[in-house]
Amino acid sequence: MKKEFNFSVYLMYTKTIFLSKLVYKFDYVLGLLNTCIQLFIACLIWQTLYGGNASVEGISLPMVITTIVIGQGLSNAYFINDQAVSKLIKDGSISFTLLKPVSFRLQLLAEALGEITFRILSNFLPAVIIFSLATDVLPPAGVLPFLLFLISISLGFGVLWMLSSIVQFLSFWVMNVWSLSTIKNVLITVLSGAVIPIWFLPEKIASFVSYTPFGAIYFIPTRLYLGDIPPAEAGIYFTQQLLWIIAMLGISHLLWSMGKQRIVVQGG
Template sequence: MNGVITPADTLGTRLTGLRGFYRAGYRSVLAYRADLLFGVIGFVIQTVLAVAVWRVLYDGHDEVAGVASSTAVAYAVLAGCIQSVVMPWQFSSLPQRVFRGQIGVDMMRPRSLISQNLAQAAGTMVGRLPIGVAGLAVGLALGGVQAPRSLLDLFASAVSILLGIANIMTINLLVSMIAFWTLETGGVMILYRFASAFLSGALIPLWFMPEWLQPIIGRLPFQAQIYAPLSIWFGTRHGGELIGTLALQLGWVLALFVLLQLVWRRAVHRVVVLGG
Protein backbone atom coordinates (compact mmCIF):
# COMPACT_ATOMS: atom_id res chain seq x y z
CA MET A 1 0.00 0.00 0.00
CA ASN A 2 1.02 3.65 -0.58
CA GLY A 3 3.67 2.46 -3.01
CA VAL A 4 5.67 0.73 -0.27
CA ILE A 5 7.33 -2.55 -1.32
CA THR A 6 7.05 -5.10 1.46
CA PRO A 7 9.34 -8.12 2.00
CA ALA A 8 6.44 -10.33 0.93
CA ASP A 9 6.19 -8.40 -2.36
CA THR A 10 9.92 -8.77 -2.93
CA LEU A 11 9.83 -12.52 -2.25
CA GLY A 12 6.81 -12.95 -4.50
CA THR A 13 8.51 -11.04 -7.31
CA ARG A 14 11.64 -13.19 -7.02
CA LEU A 15 9.66 -16.43 -7.08
CA THR A 16 7.69 -15.21 -10.09
CA GLY A 17 10.92 -14.41 -11.89
CA LEU A 18 12.32 -17.87 -11.22
CA ARG A 19 9.15 -19.63 -12.33
CA GLY A 20 10.25 -19.36 -15.96
CA PHE A 21 13.51 -21.18 -15.26
CA TYR A 22 11.61 -23.88 -13.36
CA ARG A 23 9.29 -24.35 -16.33
CA ALA A 24 12.25 -24.47 -18.70
CA GLY A 25 13.74 -27.35 -16.73
CA TYR A 26 10.41 -29.15 -16.55
CA ARG A 27 9.67 -28.73 -20.26
CA SER A 28 13.19 -29.81 -21.21
CA VAL A 29 12.28 -33.28 -19.93
CA LEU A 30 8.82 -33.39 -21.52
CA ALA A 31 10.18 -32.12 -24.84
CA TYR A 32 11.76 -35.54 -25.40
CA ARG A 33 8.83 -37.75 -24.42
CA ALA A 34 10.22 -40.80 -26.16
CA ASP A 35 13.37 -40.48 -24.06
CA LEU A 36 11.23 -40.14 -20.92
CA LEU A 37 9.20 -43.20 -21.92
CA PHE A 38 12.32 -45.28 -22.50
CA GLY A 39 13.62 -43.99 -19.17
CA VAL A 40 10.48 -45.30 -17.45
CA ILE A 41 10.72 -48.67 -19.20
CA GLY A 42 14.43 -48.98 -18.48
CA PHE A 43 14.00 -48.17 -14.80
CA VAL A 44 11.10 -50.61 -14.44
CA ILE A 45 13.37 -53.34 -15.79
CA GLN A 46 16.16 -52.18 -13.46
CA THR A 47 13.79 -52.35 -10.48
CA VAL A 48 12.68 -55.89 -11.33
CA LEU A 49 16.30 -56.99 -11.68
CA ALA A 50 17.31 -55.27 -8.43
CA VAL A 51 14.60 -57.09 -6.49
CA ALA A 52 15.50 -60.42 -8.08
CA VAL A 53 19.27 -60.04 -7.57
CA TRP A 54 19.06 -58.98 -3.91
CA ARG A 55 16.68 -61.83 -3.14
CA VAL A 56 19.07 -64.29 -4.78
CA LEU A 57 21.99 -62.87 -2.81
CA TYR A 58 20.03 -63.46 0.41
CA ASP A 59 18.94 -66.97 -0.60
CA GLY A 60 19.28 -69.17 2.47
CA HIS A 61 20.16 -66.23 4.77
CA ASP A 62 17.76 -64.31 6.98
CA GLU A 63 20.28 -61.54 7.63
CA VAL A 64 23.60 -60.33 6.27
CA ALA A 65 25.64 -57.86 8.34
CA GLY A 66 22.61 -57.52 10.58
CA VAL A 67 20.38 -56.39 7.70
CA ALA A 68 17.28 -58.44 6.82
CA SER A 69 16.55 -59.48 3.26
CA SER A 70 13.35 -57.42 3.09
CA THR A 71 15.22 -54.31 4.22
CA ALA A 72 18.01 -54.78 1.67
CA VAL A 73 15.53 -55.27 -1.18
CA ALA A 74 13.45 -52.26 -0.15
CA TYR A 75 16.61 -50.15 0.18
CA ALA A 76 17.70 -51.08 -3.36
CA VAL A 77 14.30 -50.14 -4.80
CA LEU A 78 13.95 -46.83 -2.95
CA ALA A 79 17.56 -45.81 -3.59
CA GLY A 80 17.05 -46.44 -7.29
CA CYS A 81 13.85 -44.39 -7.29
CA ILE A 82 15.55 -41.40 -5.67
CA GLN A 83 18.61 -41.69 -7.90
CA SER A 84 16.53 -41.87 -11.09
CA VAL A 85 14.83 -38.57 -10.27
CA VAL A 86 17.51 -36.41 -8.69
CA MET A 87 20.73 -37.72 -10.25
CA PRO A 88 20.31 -37.53 -14.04
CA TRP A 89 23.28 -37.60 -16.39
CA GLN A 90 22.63 -33.98 -17.34
CA PHE A 91 23.14 -32.01 -14.14
CA SER A 92 22.83 -28.48 -15.45
CA SER A 93 22.64 -26.48 -18.68
CA LEU A 94 25.45 -24.28 -17.37
CA PRO A 95 28.36 -26.02 -19.20
CA GLN A 96 26.55 -25.76 -22.55
CA ARG A 97 25.70 -22.12 -21.99
CA VAL A 98 29.31 -21.32 -21.10
CA PHE A 99 30.51 -23.20 -24.17
CA ARG A 100 28.09 -21.36 -26.47
CA GLY A 101 28.81 -17.96 -24.95
CA GLN A 102 25.26 -17.52 -23.65
CA ILE A 103 26.48 -17.13 -20.10
CA GLY A 104 26.91 -13.39 -20.61
CA VAL A 105 23.17 -13.00 -21.15
CA ASP A 106 22.43 -15.06 -18.05
CA MET A 107 24.69 -12.87 -15.93
CA MET A 108 22.79 -9.77 -17.06
CA ARG A 109 19.44 -11.12 -15.87
CA PRO A 110 17.94 -9.65 -12.65
CA ARG A 111 18.08 -13.08 -10.99
CA SER A 112 21.41 -14.53 -9.91
CA LEU A 113 22.92 -17.29 -12.02
CA ILE A 114 22.84 -19.63 -9.03
CA SER A 115 19.10 -19.17 -8.45
CA GLN A 116 18.44 -19.55 -12.21
CA ASN A 117 20.20 -22.91 -12.35
CA LEU A 118 18.74 -24.21 -9.10
CA ALA A 119 15.22 -23.35 -10.27
CA GLN A 120 15.86 -25.07 -13.60
CA ALA A 121 17.26 -28.14 -11.81
CA ALA A 122 14.14 -28.29 -9.63
CA GLY A 123 11.98 -28.29 -12.76
CA THR A 124 14.07 -31.08 -14.29
CA MET A 125 13.65 -33.22 -11.19
CA VAL A 126 9.88 -32.75 -11.19
CA GLY A 127 9.81 -33.66 -14.88
CA ARG A 128 11.61 -36.93 -14.10
CA LEU A 129 9.18 -37.93 -11.33
CA PRO A 130 7.30 -40.41 -13.60
CA ILE A 131 10.47 -42.54 -13.75
CA GLY A 132 10.77 -42.82 -9.99
CA VAL A 133 7.01 -43.32 -9.53
CA ALA A 134 6.99 -46.17 -12.08
CA GLY A 135 9.86 -47.91 -10.27
CA LEU A 136 8.15 -47.43 -6.91
CA ALA A 137 4.90 -48.91 -8.27
CA VAL A 138 6.76 -51.99 -9.55
CA GLY A 139 8.59 -52.33 -6.24
CA LEU A 140 5.29 -52.24 -4.37
CA ALA A 141 3.76 -54.80 -6.75
CA LEU A 142 6.69 -57.15 -6.15
CA GLY A 143 6.52 -56.69 -2.39
CA GLY A 144 9.93 -55.06 -2.38
CA VAL A 145 9.07 -51.83 -0.55
CA GLN A 146 8.56 -51.37 3.17
CA ALA A 147 6.68 -48.49 4.77
CA PRO A 148 8.34 -46.61 7.66
CA ARG A 149 7.74 -48.17 11.04
CA SER A 150 6.20 -45.03 12.55
CA LEU A 151 4.81 -41.62 11.61
CA LEU A 152 7.91 -40.05 13.17
CA ASP A 153 10.17 -42.05 10.86
CA LEU A 154 7.98 -41.05 7.90
CA PHE A 155 8.12 -37.34 8.77
CA ALA A 156 11.83 -37.38 9.60
CA SER A 157 12.69 -39.27 6.41
CA ALA A 158 10.64 -36.77 4.34
CA VAL A 159 12.64 -33.90 5.87
CA SER A 160 15.84 -35.85 5.29
CA ILE A 161 14.94 -36.48 1.63
CA LEU A 162 14.38 -32.74 1.08
CA LEU A 163 17.77 -31.98 2.65
CA GLY A 164 19.31 -34.69 0.48
CA ILE A 165 17.81 -33.13 -2.65
CA ALA A 166 19.17 -29.71 -1.64
CA ASN A 167 22.57 -31.36 -1.14
CA ILE A 168 22.47 -32.98 -4.59
CA MET A 169 21.34 -29.79 -6.37
CA THR A 170 24.11 -27.75 -4.75
CA ILE A 171 26.90 -30.24 -5.49
CA ASN A 172 25.65 -30.73 -9.06
CA LEU A 173 25.87 -26.99 -9.68
CA LEU A 174 29.30 -26.85 -8.05
CA VAL A 175 30.58 -29.56 -10.39
CA SER A 176 28.96 -27.82 -13.38
CA MET A 177 30.89 -24.64 -12.59
CA ILE A 178 34.07 -26.41 -13.65
CA ALA A 179 32.96 -25.25 -17.11
CA PHE A 180 34.31 -21.79 -16.27
CA TRP A 181 37.83 -23.25 -16.13
CA THR A 182 37.64 -25.97 -18.79
CA LEU A 183 35.14 -26.27 -21.62
CA GLU A 184 35.40 -30.08 -21.67
CA THR A 185 33.45 -31.28 -18.63
CA GLY A 186 32.22 -34.69 -19.79
CA GLY A 187 34.94 -36.71 -18.05
CA VAL A 188 34.53 -34.83 -14.77
CA MET A 189 30.75 -35.29 -14.90
CA ILE A 190 31.03 -39.05 -15.43
CA LEU A 191 33.61 -39.39 -12.63
CA TYR A 192 31.43 -37.36 -10.28
CA ARG A 193 28.29 -39.34 -11.10
CA PHE A 194 29.88 -42.71 -10.34
CA ALA A 195 31.68 -41.43 -7.24
CA SER A 196 28.46 -39.86 -5.95
CA ALA A 197 26.44 -43.03 -6.65
CA PHE A 198 28.96 -45.12 -4.69
CA LEU A 199 29.58 -42.74 -1.78
CA SER A 200 25.90 -41.83 -1.37
CA GLY A 201 24.96 -45.47 -0.87
CA ALA A 202 22.89 -45.58 -4.06
CA LEU A 203 24.80 -48.59 -5.38
CA ILE A 204 25.82 -50.32 -2.15
CA PRO A 205 24.33 -49.45 1.26
CA LEU A 206 26.87 -48.26 3.79
CA TRP A 207 25.82 -51.23 5.93
CA PHE A 208 27.88 -53.48 3.65
CA MET A 209 30.94 -51.22 3.49
CA PRO A 210 34.13 -52.22 5.36
CA GLU A 211 34.03 -51.09 8.98
CA TRP A 212 37.05 -48.83 8.56
CA LEU A 213 35.44 -47.10 5.57
CA GLN A 214 31.99 -46.48 7.05
CA PRO A 215 33.03 -43.62 9.43
CA ILE A 216 34.87 -41.86 6.60
CA ILE A 217 31.98 -42.00 4.14
CA GLY A 218 29.56 -41.19 6.96
CA ARG A 219 31.14 -37.75 7.34
CA LEU A 220 31.18 -36.87 3.67
CA PRO A 221 28.33 -34.87 2.09
CA PHE A 222 27.43 -37.67 -0.31
CA GLN A 223 25.95 -39.99 2.33
CA ALA A 224 23.43 -37.24 3.11
CA GLN A 225 21.97 -37.66 -0.37
CA ILE A 226 20.49 -41.17 -0.22
CA TYR A 227 21.87 -43.27 2.64
CA ALA A 228 20.86 -40.88 5.43
CA PRO A 229 17.20 -40.50 4.31
CA LEU A 230 16.78 -44.25 3.82
CA SER A 231 18.48 -45.14 7.10
CA ILE A 232 15.85 -42.95 8.79
CA TRP A 233 13.11 -44.51 6.64
CA PHE A 234 13.98 -47.97 7.95
CA GLY A 235 14.07 -46.81 11.55
CA THR A 236 17.77 -47.29 12.21
CA ARG A 237 18.18 -43.78 13.66
CA HIS A 238 16.53 -42.82 16.95
CA GLY A 239 16.66 -39.97 19.42
CA GLY A 240 19.94 -38.10 19.44
CA GLU A 241 21.27 -40.10 16.50
CA LEU A 242 18.26 -39.06 14.40
CA ILE A 243 18.69 -35.39 15.32
CA GLY A 244 22.42 -35.66 14.65
CA THR A 245 21.81 -37.11 11.18
CA LEU A 246 19.42 -34.28 10.23
CA ALA A 247 21.80 -31.69 11.72
CA LEU A 248 24.70 -33.12 9.71
CA GLN A 249 22.62 -32.98 6.53
CA LEU A 250 21.59 -29.38 7.19
CA GLY A 251 25.17 -28.43 8.04
CA TRP A 252 26.43 -29.84 4.75
CA VAL A 253 23.73 -28.01 2.78
CA LEU A 254 24.72 -24.70 4.37
CA ALA A 255 28.44 -25.34 3.97
CA LEU A 256 28.03 -26.37 0.32
CA PHE A 257 25.93 -23.31 -0.45
CA VAL A 258 28.61 -21.04 1.04
CA LEU A 259 31.23 -22.87 -1.03
CA LEU A 260 29.00 -22.44 -4.09
CA GLN A 261 28.91 -18.68 -3.52
CA LEU A 262 32.70 -18.54 -3.18
CA VAL A 263 33.25 -20.54 -6.36
CA TRP A 264 30.77 -18.35 -8.21
CA ARG A 265 32.68 -15.21 -7.23
CA ARG A 266 35.85 -16.73 -8.67
CA ALA A 267 33.95 -17.81 -11.78
CA VAL A 268 32.74 -14.25 -12.38
CA HIS A 269 36.32 -13.02 -12.51
CA ARG A 270 37.16 -15.88 -14.83
CA VAL A 271 34.46 -14.81 -17.24
CA VAL A 272 35.82 -11.27 -17.23
CA VAL A 273 39.31 -12.57 -18.03
CA LEU A 274 37.92 -14.58 -20.97
CA GLY A 275 36.08 -11.54 -22.24
CA GLY A 276 32.58 -12.73 -21.22
Protein backbone atom coordinates in the same frame (compact mmCIF):
# COMPACT_ATOMS: atom_id res chain seq x y z
CA MET B 1 23.17 -4.63 -10.39
CA LYS B 2 20.68 -5.39 -7.66
CA LYS B 3 18.58 -8.46 -8.35
CA GLU B 4 15.21 -8.49 -6.66
CA PHE B 5 13.91 -11.78 -5.44
CA ASN B 6 10.52 -12.60 -6.86
CA PHE B 7 9.42 -16.12 -6.15
CA SER B 8 6.82 -16.32 -8.92
CA VAL B 9 9.49 -15.67 -11.57
CA TYR B 10 11.42 -18.76 -10.48
CA LEU B 11 8.21 -20.76 -10.25
CA MET B 12 7.63 -19.93 -13.93
CA TYR B 13 11.01 -21.46 -14.83
CA THR B 14 10.06 -24.61 -12.93
CA LYS B 15 6.65 -24.76 -14.60
CA THR B 16 7.99 -24.18 -18.11
CA ILE B 17 10.49 -27.02 -17.88
CA PHE B 18 7.88 -29.28 -16.30
CA LEU B 19 5.41 -28.64 -19.12
CA SER B 20 8.04 -29.03 -21.84
CA LYS B 21 8.81 -32.52 -20.50
CA LEU B 22 5.19 -33.58 -20.93
CA VAL B 23 5.61 -33.39 -24.71
CA TYR B 24 7.98 -36.32 -25.05
CA LYS B 25 5.73 -39.26 -24.24
CA PHE B 26 7.99 -41.92 -25.70
CA ASP B 27 10.92 -40.73 -23.60
CA TYR B 28 8.76 -40.98 -20.53
CA VAL B 29 7.77 -44.61 -21.22
CA LEU B 30 11.37 -45.47 -22.02
CA GLY B 31 12.64 -43.78 -18.86
CA LEU B 32 10.23 -45.76 -16.70
CA LEU B 33 11.22 -48.97 -18.45
CA ASN B 34 14.91 -48.17 -17.84
CA THR B 35 14.37 -47.54 -14.14
CA CYS B 36 12.34 -50.73 -13.75
CA ILE B 37 14.96 -52.85 -15.51
CA GLN B 38 17.73 -51.36 -13.40
CA LEU B 39 15.87 -51.91 -10.12
CA PHE B 40 14.83 -55.38 -11.24
CA ILE B 41 18.44 -56.46 -11.82
CA ALA B 42 19.52 -54.99 -8.49
CA CYS B 43 16.74 -56.80 -6.61
CA LEU B 44 17.58 -60.11 -8.30
CA ILE B 45 21.25 -59.78 -7.43
CA TRP B 46 20.54 -59.04 -3.77
CA GLN B 47 18.07 -61.90 -3.63
CA THR B 48 20.72 -64.26 -4.98
CA LEU B 49 23.32 -62.90 -2.57
CA TYR B 50 20.99 -63.46 0.39
CA GLY B 51 20.23 -66.95 -0.97
CA GLY B 52 17.32 -67.61 1.40
CA ASN B 53 18.92 -66.11 4.54
CA ALA B 54 16.37 -64.05 6.46
CA SER B 55 18.93 -61.49 7.51
CA VAL B 56 22.64 -60.80 7.19
CA GLU B 57 24.31 -58.91 10.03
CA GLY B 58 20.91 -57.82 11.30
CA ILE B 59 19.84 -56.38 7.94
CA SER B 60 16.90 -58.10 6.27
CA LEU B 61 16.49 -58.50 2.52
CA PRO B 62 13.39 -56.23 2.39
CA MET B 63 15.44 -53.49 4.10
CA VAL B 64 18.07 -53.78 1.36
CA ILE B 65 15.46 -53.78 -1.40
CA THR B 66 13.79 -50.69 0.08
CA THR B 67 17.17 -48.92 0.26
CA ILE B 68 17.88 -49.80 -3.37
CA VAL B 69 14.47 -48.77 -4.68
CA ILE B 70 14.58 -45.42 -2.87
CA GLY B 71 18.25 -44.70 -3.63
CA GLN B 72 18.52 -45.84 -7.24
CA GLY B 73 14.97 -44.81 -8.07
CA LEU B 74 15.60 -41.28 -6.85
CA SER B 75 19.03 -41.05 -8.43
CA ASN B 76 17.34 -41.72 -11.79
CA ALA B 77 14.80 -39.02 -11.03
CA TYR B 78 17.44 -36.48 -9.92
CA PHE B 79 18.44 -35.42 -13.37
CA ILE B 80 20.99 -32.65 -13.02
CA ASN B 81 22.84 -31.50 -16.09
CA ASP B 82 26.36 -30.83 -14.78
CA GLN B 83 27.32 -29.37 -18.13
CA ALA B 84 24.70 -26.61 -18.24
CA VAL B 85 27.07 -23.84 -17.13
CA SER B 86 29.90 -25.22 -19.23
CA LYS B 87 27.73 -25.04 -22.34
CA LEU B 88 26.74 -21.43 -21.62
CA ILE B 89 30.40 -20.49 -21.18
CA LYS B 90 31.41 -22.22 -24.40
CA ASP B 91 28.82 -20.62 -26.62
CA GLY B 92 29.14 -17.29 -24.81
CA SER B 93 25.47 -16.99 -23.90
CA ILE B 94 26.47 -16.78 -20.24
CA SER B 95 26.92 -13.04 -20.76
CA PHE B 96 23.23 -12.60 -21.63
CA THR B 97 22.21 -14.80 -18.74
CA LEU B 98 24.15 -12.66 -16.30
CA LEU B 99 22.49 -9.49 -17.59
CA LYS B 100 18.99 -10.75 -16.82
CA PRO B 101 17.39 -9.33 -13.68
CA VAL B 102 17.11 -12.76 -12.06
CA SER B 103 19.65 -14.69 -10.08
CA PHE B 104 21.33 -17.13 -12.47
CA ARG B 105 21.99 -19.71 -9.79
CA LEU B 106 18.38 -19.71 -8.58
CA GLN B 107 17.22 -19.96 -12.18
CA LEU B 108 19.34 -23.09 -12.62
CA LEU B 109 17.86 -24.58 -9.46
CA ALA B 110 14.30 -23.68 -10.48
CA GLU B 111 14.75 -25.30 -13.90
CA ALA B 112 16.28 -28.44 -12.41
CA LEU B 113 13.37 -28.68 -9.96
CA GLY B 114 10.94 -28.58 -12.89
CA GLU B 115 12.58 -31.54 -14.54
CA ILE B 116 12.99 -33.42 -11.27
CA THR B 117 9.36 -32.91 -10.22
CA PHE B 118 8.35 -34.33 -13.57
CA ARG B 119 10.63 -37.31 -13.18
CA ILE B 120 9.53 -38.03 -9.63
CA LEU B 121 5.88 -38.07 -10.72
CA SER B 122 6.39 -39.93 -14.00
CA ASN B 123 9.30 -42.20 -13.15
CA PHE B 124 10.05 -42.61 -9.44
CA LEU B 125 6.53 -42.95 -8.00
CA PRO B 126 5.26 -45.40 -10.68
CA ALA B 127 8.42 -47.50 -10.20
CA VAL B 128 7.93 -47.50 -6.42
CA ILE B 129 4.30 -48.60 -6.87
CA ILE B 130 5.28 -51.37 -9.30
CA PHE B 131 8.02 -52.64 -7.01
CA SER B 132 5.85 -52.44 -3.89
CA LEU B 133 3.41 -54.78 -5.59
CA ALA B 134 6.06 -57.10 -7.04
CA THR B 135 8.66 -57.29 -4.27
CA ASP B 136 9.11 -56.65 -0.57
CA VAL B 137 9.46 -52.89 -0.43
CA LEU B 138 8.83 -51.98 3.19
CA PRO B 139 6.32 -49.28 4.20
CA PRO B 140 7.71 -46.45 6.38
CA ALA B 141 8.27 -47.38 10.02
CA GLY B 142 5.52 -44.99 11.04
CA VAL B 143 4.00 -41.55 10.40
CA LEU B 144 6.75 -39.68 12.25
CA PRO B 145 9.61 -41.56 10.52
CA PHE B 146 7.93 -40.82 7.19
CA LEU B 147 7.69 -37.09 7.92
CA LEU B 148 11.33 -37.05 9.04
CA PHE B 149 12.19 -38.92 5.84
CA LEU B 150 10.51 -36.21 3.75
CA ILE B 151 12.55 -33.49 5.48
CA SER B 152 15.75 -35.50 5.25
CA ILE B 153 15.30 -36.41 1.59
CA SER B 154 14.89 -32.70 0.75
CA LEU B 155 18.10 -31.93 2.62
CA GLY B 156 19.70 -34.86 0.78
CA PHE B 157 18.76 -33.28 -2.52
CA GLY B 158 20.36 -30.07 -1.28
CA VAL B 159 23.62 -31.94 -0.66
CA LEU B 160 23.50 -33.45 -4.16
CA TRP B 161 22.73 -30.07 -5.72
CA MET B 162 25.67 -28.44 -3.96
CA LEU B 163 28.05 -31.19 -5.12
CA SER B 164 26.82 -30.63 -8.64
CA SER B 165 27.12 -26.86 -8.46
CA ILE B 166 30.76 -27.14 -7.38
CA VAL B 167 31.46 -29.26 -10.46
CA GLN B 168 29.45 -26.87 -12.64
CA PHE B 169 31.32 -23.77 -11.53
CA LEU B 170 34.67 -25.46 -12.04
CA SER B 171 33.87 -25.08 -15.73
CA PHE B 172 35.20 -21.52 -15.50
CA TRP B 173 38.63 -23.20 -15.26
CA VAL B 174 38.16 -26.54 -16.99
CA MET B 175 36.87 -26.45 -20.58
CA ASN B 176 35.14 -29.81 -20.42
CA VAL B 177 33.49 -30.77 -17.14
CA TRP B 178 32.19 -34.10 -18.43
CA SER B 179 35.08 -35.93 -16.84
CA LEU B 180 34.77 -34.13 -13.49
CA SER B 181 31.06 -34.81 -13.47
CA THR B 182 31.68 -38.48 -14.24
CA ILE B 183 34.21 -38.80 -11.43
CA LYS B 184 31.76 -37.16 -9.02
CA ASN B 185 29.04 -39.56 -10.13
CA VAL B 186 31.35 -42.55 -9.63
CA LEU B 187 31.94 -41.47 -6.02
CA ILE B 188 28.20 -41.05 -5.50
CA THR B 189 27.46 -44.46 -7.05
CA VAL B 190 29.92 -46.35 -4.90
CA LEU B 191 29.73 -44.41 -1.64
CA SER B 192 26.16 -43.07 -1.35
CA GLY B 193 24.64 -46.41 -0.40
CA ALA B 194 22.21 -46.35 -3.34
CA VAL B 195 23.82 -49.28 -5.13
CA ILE B 196 25.44 -51.06 -2.20
CA PRO B 197 23.95 -50.09 1.17
CA ILE B 198 26.61 -48.59 3.45
CA TRP B 199 25.93 -51.35 6.03
CA PHE B 200 27.75 -53.74 3.70
CA LEU B 201 30.76 -51.60 2.83
CA PRO B 202 34.06 -52.66 4.44
CA GLU B 203 34.40 -50.94 7.83
CA LYS B 204 37.27 -48.66 6.82
CA ILE B 205 35.38 -47.40 3.80
CA ALA B 206 32.14 -47.01 5.76
CA SER B 207 33.92 -44.86 8.35
CA PHE B 208 35.52 -42.86 5.50
CA VAL B 209 32.04 -42.26 4.06
CA SER B 210 30.90 -40.76 7.36
CA TYR B 211 33.42 -37.95 6.77
CA THR B 212 32.06 -37.26 3.27
CA PRO B 213 28.76 -35.79 2.08
CA PHE B 214 27.86 -38.91 0.07
CA GLY B 215 26.00 -40.78 2.80
CA ALA B 216 23.82 -37.71 3.40
CA ILE B 217 22.11 -37.88 0.00
CA TYR B 218 20.04 -41.08 0.05
CA PHE B 219 21.24 -43.22 2.90
CA ILE B 220 20.41 -41.06 5.94
CA PRO B 221 16.85 -40.42 4.64
CA THR B 222 16.33 -44.14 3.95
CA ARG B 223 17.51 -45.11 7.41
CA LEU B 224 15.01 -42.64 8.91
CA TYR B 225 12.30 -44.14 6.69
CA LEU B 226 13.11 -47.65 7.88
CA GLY B 227 13.33 -46.59 11.51
CA ASP B 228 16.99 -47.70 11.50
CA ILE B 229 17.70 -44.24 12.93
CA PRO B 230 15.31 -43.65 15.88
CA PRO B 231 13.28 -40.44 15.40
CA ALA B 232 14.80 -39.06 18.61
CA GLU B 233 18.24 -38.99 16.96
CA ALA B 234 17.01 -37.39 13.74
CA GLY B 235 18.24 -33.97 14.85
CA ILE B 236 21.90 -35.00 14.75
CA TYR B 237 21.56 -36.27 11.20
CA PHE B 238 19.64 -33.21 10.02
CA THR B 239 22.43 -31.07 11.43
CA GLN B 240 24.98 -33.17 9.59
CA GLN B 241 23.11 -32.75 6.32
CA LEU B 242 22.69 -29.01 6.86
CA LEU B 243 26.36 -28.52 7.67
CA TRP B 244 27.33 -30.22 4.42
CA ILE B 245 24.98 -28.00 2.47
CA ILE B 246 26.35 -24.85 4.11
CA ALA B 247 29.99 -25.87 3.71
CA MET B 248 29.58 -26.73 0.04
CA LEU B 249 27.47 -23.64 -0.59
CA GLY B 250 30.46 -21.67 0.68
CA ILE B 251 32.84 -23.39 -1.73
CA SER B 252 30.43 -23.12 -4.61
CA HIS B 253 29.85 -19.43 -3.91
CA LEU B 254 33.59 -18.78 -3.82
CA LEU B 255 34.07 -20.59 -7.15
CA TRP B 256 31.19 -18.66 -8.68
CA SER B 257 32.44 -15.24 -7.56
CA MET B 258 35.99 -15.94 -8.70
CA GLY B 259 34.87 -17.60 -11.91
CA LYS B 260 32.60 -14.75 -12.98
CA GLN B 261 35.62 -12.45 -13.05
CA ARG B 262 37.46 -14.52 -15.60
CA ILE B 263 34.79 -15.13 -18.21
CA VAL B 264 36.29 -14.93 -21.66
CA VAL B 265 33.58 -15.14 -24.26
CA GLN B 266 34.75 -17.08 -27.27
CA GLY B 267 33.29 -16.12 -30.60
CA GLY B 268 30.72 -13.44 -31.24
